[in-house]
Amino acid sequence: MDSLWFSDICGHHVSPFTMLDFDQSCHRKHGFSLENKLVFGRKLYKQALTIARVVSPSQLAIVPSPDKEPVDPDQNHVAWTSVKQERWEGELVVQGEIPLWLKGTYLRNGPGLWHIEDYNFRHLFDGYATLVKLHFEDGRLIAGHRQIESEAYKAAKKNKKICFREFSEVPKHENFMAYVGDLSKLLSGSSLTDNANTGVVKLGDGRVVCLTETQKGSLVIDPNSLETLGRFEYSDSLGGLIHSAHPIVTDAEFLTLLPDLLKPGYLVVRMEPGTNERKVIGRVNCSGGPAPGWVHSFPVTQHYVVVPEMPLRYCAQNLLRAEPTPLYKFQWHPQSKAFLHVMCKASGKVVTSVEVPLFVTFHFINAYEEEDEDGRVTSIIADCCEHHADTSILDQLRLKNLRFFKGEDVLPDARVGRFKIPLDGSRNGKLEAALDADEHGRGMDMCSINPAYLGKKYRYAYACGAQRPCHFPNTLTKLDFVEKKAKNWYDEGAVPSEPFFVARPGATEEDDGVVISLISEKNGGGYALLLDGSTFKEIARAKLPYGLPYGLHGCWVPKK
Numbered sequence: 001m002d003s004l005w006f007s008d009i010c011g012h013h014v015s016p017f018t019m020l021d022f023d024q025s026c027h028r029k030h031g032f033s034l035e036n037k038l039v040f041g042r043k044l045y046k047q048a049l050t051i052a053r054v055v056s057p058s059q060l061a062i063v064p065s066p067d068k069e070p071v072d073p074d075q076n077h078v079a080w081t082s083v084k085q086e087r088w089e090g091e092l093v094v095q096g097e098i099p100l101w102l103k104g105t106y107l108r109n110g111p112g113l114w115h116i117e118d119y120n121f122r123h124l125f126d127g128y129a130t131l132v133k134l135h136f137e138d139g140r141l142i143a144g145h146r147q148i149e150s151e152a153y154k155a156a157k158k159n160k161k162i163c164f165r166e167f168s169e170v171p172k173h174e175n176f177m178a179y180v181g182d183l184s185k186l187l188s189g190s191s192l193t194d195n196a197n198t199g200v201v202k203l204g205d206g207r208v209v210c211l212t213e214t215q216k217g218s219l220v221i222d223p224n225s226l227e228t229l230g231r232f233e234y235s236d237s238l239g240g241l242i243h244s245a246h247p248i249v250t251d252a253e254f255l256t257l258l259p260d261l262l263k264p265g266y267l268v269v270r271m272e273p274g275t276n277e278r279k280v281i282g283r284v285n286c287s288g289g290p291a292p293g294w295v296h297s298f299p300v301t302q303h304y305v306v307v308p309e310m311p312l313r314y315c316a317q318n319l320l321r322a323e324p325t326p327l328y329k330f331q332w333h334p335q336s337k338a339f340l341h342v343m344c345k346a347s348g349k350v351v352t353s354v355e356v357p358l359f360v361t362f363h364f365i366n367a368y369e370e371e372d373e374d375g376r377v378t379s380i381i382a383d384c385c386e387h388h389a390d391t392s393i394l395d396q397l398r399l400k401n402l403r404f405f406k407g408e409d410v411l412p413d414a415r416v417g418r419f420k421i422p423l424d425g426s427r428n429g430k431l432e433a434a435l436d437a438d439e440h441g442r443g444m445d446m447c448s449i450n451p452a453y454l455g456k457k458y459r460y461a462y463a464c465g466a467q468r469p470c471h472f473p474n475t476l477t478k479l480d481f482v483e484k485k486a487k488n489w490y491d492e493g494a495v496p497s498e499p500f501f502v503a504r505p506g507a508t509e510e511d512d513g514v515v516i517s518l519i520s521e522k523n524g525g526g527y528a529l530l531l532d533g534s535t536f537k538e539i540a541r542a543k544l545p546y547g548l549p550y551g552l553h554g555c556w557v558p559k560k
């Protein structure tokens with residue numbers, strides 16, 4: 001087996017990058033308009049003063065505090081253990097058969113490094129991004145991984161401490177003035193992370209971009225070497241600091257949502273392949289609450305963009321805190337209600353905004369239009385991995401909880417939440433389970449579909465479910481929305497990552513293809529797994545020479 005091992009991840013690499021350059025380029029590229037900056041600035045400044053008044057200095061963590069999350073040596077599942085080396089590549093021995101039609105590279109992104117020196121991070125989403133590849137060709141499989149060289153990662157390695165605001169981690173300040181100085185950097189976004197640890201997408205023009213919740217965390221990578229090529233600079237002047245971590249990407253377009261925290265709402269924007277310029281399709285104003293709901297993802301149909309307004313809303317006050325709240329940068333506002341807005345893609349008009357039952361979701365699965373016999377669209381169906389309007393899943397994803405499993409069944413229940421949005425002017429939409437959640441052990445997240453069915457009526461989805469007792473989704477599940485049944489794959493003690501569907505070229509059946517997943521094993525090992533998309537039975541697996549940490553979302557780069 002060919003393999004290349006590079007330096008240890010905590011090695012003393014010195015980066016030529018300086019904080020000063022970084023600040024300046026952020027001001028240039030990611031600043032709000034001056035007017036917005038002033039309004040936002042005043043808002044933030046007021047909130048900072050309020051926090052400073054009500055929160056004690058130790059809560060602000062102005063004084064460097066000791067490690068928050070000691071690692072229990074008995075609870076060291078490889079899924080939640082930092083990757084040991086920056087980079088590896090090699091061919092794997094395949095058991096079973098990889099179909100010869102499978103030609104291309106599966107890429108998977110995710111947080112894979114959860115410590116700097118002896119400081120351990122708190123939350124799954126804080127980790128520095130590790131990109132994994134599985135290159136399939138002629139029945140063979142070349143695997144590899146590499147750390148994404150974000151400025152946040154490079155600065156942390158160089159300075160041996162966190163230098164940017166991550167999901168829950170905030171750089172520690174020496175004194176109060178340094179804390180106040182850092183707040184001003186929030187305005188330009190220069191203190192926010194560019195740690196692109198959430199997803200990876202292939203644009204219509206072939207560029208491959210890793211993403212997270214911050215706009216500056218859009219980094220272009222080389223899908224073969226996994227090298228970080230640089231920041232994806234949005235050339236428009238739409239400004240803002242955050243976006244949906246899951247744009248809708250096809251060969252024809254890139255659609256995303258830009259939440260507006262100042263005047264609560266969302267811009268729906270579109271970018272053409274070959275350009276870096278997002279253009280506004282339209283704007284949705286929030287129907288309730290002090291801030292927009294978190295939009296980690298959103299669904300589209302063929303003609304509409306569905307903009308979800310969750311009662312789990314962004315919270316500028318929590319953004320300013322140095323110590324995380326149980327809901328991190330968010331706040332739960334049940335009284336503000338939940339809404340779904342439907343925007344026509346062609347005109348940018350909001351065709352309806354309906355109130356729906358309260359919900360919590362990270363991931364929408366798909367959406368489609370329902371028509372009457374005259375071909376008129378009567379309603380929209382939108383499916384998501386829904387957590388019974390319970391935000392506790394966010395805290396369950398703390399590393400302390402993930403690293404502690406003594407057999408108790410503590411994973412909160414989830415289901416496929418199916419929204420029905422009427423387009424006849426009714427004010428309310430419905431939310432029900434698309435199938436009995438016991439079919440998938442009442443665990444539900446990390447979904448994929450056959451991309452040819454994006455925005456269209458579909459039958460199958462692939463996701464992670466649960467075999468209980470468990471504390472994290474631990475099965476791969478194929479959902480059949482017609483039969484209302486699920487097929488489940490399970491390997492005791494293993495943590496599988498998002499099942500990713502790749503269609504067989506020329507297929508006519510929706511589930512004709514393979515499902516790829518990377519498995520972190522309980523014995524510290526790991527393997528790449530291939531299931532048949534139709535039978536959901538294993539067709540091949542290939543052991544990695546080392547276990548990989550858990551990862552989030554992937555994409556497919558077909559061989560040209």
Ligand SMILES: CC1=C[C@H](O/C=C(C)\C=C\C2=C(C)CCCC2(C)C)OC1=O
Nearest residue numbers: 125166167193198212213214242314329
């Ligand atoms: C996965 C995964 C990663 C991730 O979030 C990462 C960051 C840095 C998020 C930051 C923020 C928010 C979530 C809300 C608004 C402020 C901001 C700090 C940008 O989220 C994931 O789900």
Ligand SMILES: CC(/C=C/C=O)=C\C=C/O
Nearest residue numbers: 198362393444445473552
């Ligand atoms: C891992 C996860 C969400 C990831 C967001 O991108 C959820 C797991 C359980 O529901």
Ligand SMILES: [Fe+2]
Nearest residue numbers: 198296362553
């Ligand atoms: Fe996600």
